[in-house]
Amino acid sequence: RLSLDFYRQSCPQFSKIIQDTVTNKQITSPTTAAATLRLFLHDCLPNGCDASVLVSSTAFNRAERDHEINLSLPGDGFDVVVRAKTALELACPNTVSCADILAAATRDLVVMLGGPYYNVYLGRRDSRISKSSLIDGHLPKPAMPMSQIIEIFSSKGFTVEEMVALSGAHTIGFSHCKEFTSDIYNYSKSFQYDPQYNPRFAQGLQKACADYRNNPTLSVFNDIMTPNKFDNVYFQNLPKGLGLLKSDHGLFTDPRTRPFVEKFAADEKSFFQAFSQAMQKLSLVGVQTGRRGEIRHRCDQIN
């Protein structure tokens, strides 16, 4: 019951307001696109694309946002949604859901960085719950075995190829040192690193992260070659040992995922096609429509 022109009558300025907000925000804060794309994933995998990740905790409820895995979600992703919501409430009060804003803003930001356009169907409603305790097991972590990562995505209806395509999101953005230092910076093995890393890359990472215990904000680009461009270079990096996270390497070493890494590395068009199709599918996971859920007045608060 979602549709492309859901707001045609009720909020004809919808697309333009999102587009303007996103453009301004990305120009002033270039980390916004990656921040928002990851935020969208972290909304959609646990209990569907329903803006549950945007809700702030209260004295009575520990919200998803305060789950450990969500603490590193950057403020810019939340901020761009709030800005669009503020503008949309002025133009069309009580009409547009935060979940639709996040879905549409993510698409527009991917396109701004050179990624493919895909259709975002609209009419999602916002969740009336957000519980930190419901997150476990729904989001992938770099140290998980590939089987478990595949299982998380397949439980939401994604094939292995779609999972690999979605992981191409790591063509932009960055990761904090603590997400990969156990692999490149293993003191007990006297500076040995996981052999899947290119040795010079591993040394570079050791240097960049040398002080990460004192400075937990230290971070490294996911795609060291073209960190701000949405392209297929992420996949070209993996066979060279230039993947950052253990899960990135895993996509190349695991025989189930490797053929897709090779295909997307060789052919950007096929990556873009698979990514757009999988993103459109991601944007439909578990959506609430009709009279379920609500249109939140504020994206960080259940009505």
Ligand code: HEM
């Ligand atoms: C396959 C399993 C995946 C794992 C284990 C994983 C894990 C991670 C981790 C640990 C980070 C670093 C976060 C930080 O330190 O702040 C990260 C960053 C990121 N992830 Fe993933 N991810 C996966 C798949 C995906 C998918 C499917 C998407 C989107 C469709 C995605 C989008 C992003 C983006 C855009 C960033 C950069 C965030 C930023 O720069 O602010 N990831 N991921």
Ligand SMILES: [Ca+2]
């Ligand atoms: Ca959600």
Ligand SMILES: [Ca+2]
């Ligand atoms: Ca890139």
